Amino acid sequence: MTGEQILILGGTGEARALAKSLIDAERSVISSLAGRVDNPRLPVGPVRIGGFGGVDGLREWLISNRIQAVVDATHPFAATITRNAAQAASEAGVPLLRLRREPWTPTQADRWIRVPDLAAAADEVRRRGKRVLLTTGRQDVGEFADIDDVWFLIRVVDPPTAELPAHHEILRSRGPYDYDSELALLRENRIDLLVTKNSGGALTKAKLDAAAALGIDVIVVDRPIEPDVPAVSDVAAAQAWLERLLG
Template sequence: MQRLLILGGTTEATALAQALPTDRWIGIVSLAGRTRQPLTIPAILRQGHFGGVDGFVNFLKAERINAVVDATHPFAAQISHQAAIATDQCQIPLLMLVRPPWEPQMGDRWLVVPDLAAAAARLPGLAQRIFLTTGRQSLASFSALKDQWFLMRMLEPPPPELPLPPGEVLCDRPPFTLTHELDLLQRYHIQALVTKNSGGTATCTKLAAARQHEIPVVIIERPALPEGDRVSTVAAALKWLDQQS
């Protein structure tokens, strides 16, 4: 049996763990440990940081890992770079499973920005009431904006000490239907959406809702990922695993 480390926290990671041929692979899914109630995953689960590249290397050796699939969120670039360095040091094959980014469609008003700071800088003069969907860890980047009102959606409530911009926190878990998103935009009189270009189907209805409401979308580009083997589907990842000796 071979031991596969899946860097998780995404639907793709869970789907891969579920589809793994159990006659050949033992799956170990690693989560950063940020979500207090992670989904049930059909694999051995470990939670918490590795402790940088050195900690990652120690884990690979201690757990006798034969291959790694990095199926983390496209914006979790730090762990992806650490995985690339650690697997290279240990001479272990690494595959990145990265879902395709969203592409603008006819009728979209996308304002593409490189990072959170640029997204915050784009808002004054653009809109007063904003739907902010960039996650808990990003709220501080918007906290200096006192003249805007934010509907801040995230999985779990932010820690009390975190500086927030004016507005309302909404804790909810995808997937979200188009009707749900259209209703939110209308109920809160939203004039602009801010999102990362996460890709995938679980949260893409907010883009369709923004299109229908003809409101601008400030969309944050993905950070650069390391060089190396990369696929965009679970099926392709399984094929790659099949080719590993």
């Protein structure tokens, strides 16, 4: 292993792929996961799980562990850690790169209703939905808890942590999902509205293709605004950035 230490933030597929690629190249890497998912898919190499204690805690951690570069490969909606990482890295004088997958973009077949946040998504559900597939994550279900005239199929990896709407069913499952299965899920549950965040990537895109094929409206929550830092959208570009930086 080389002497520098690289910190990768996030438990995404991109984070895992980057960790493997760097370790295969004999780079010294530590991956950090927030610990919000039970039994997460772990990357190869050293892993720390849990928060840093805000900007101050992360800044001191970077300094005390002599981190030479940070790659923020967290989920596109992990806004707090992305902001904290940008500020902490800047204050510690550590170069930071954002590895952020490209967002989904609608085709002519898609019936998207784009909204800026989850509160706006809930407002649209009140106006449009009767049988809803909700795929925004377990921590966000509470935004829809007071909607009592809609039935929700709530798909999550781990049990929801917030208050639940009156009429619902919990479907615990982890992607990737394929088109045929998503089509069957929508049909069998007579879904007339899909709610999702614009996470991007191939892992869960099949639900959008299935919804388009069935003419189902999709409420798509836009990504939060991120700090202005160097950014790439694929693992190869992130590794190339590190190679240029570290030699």
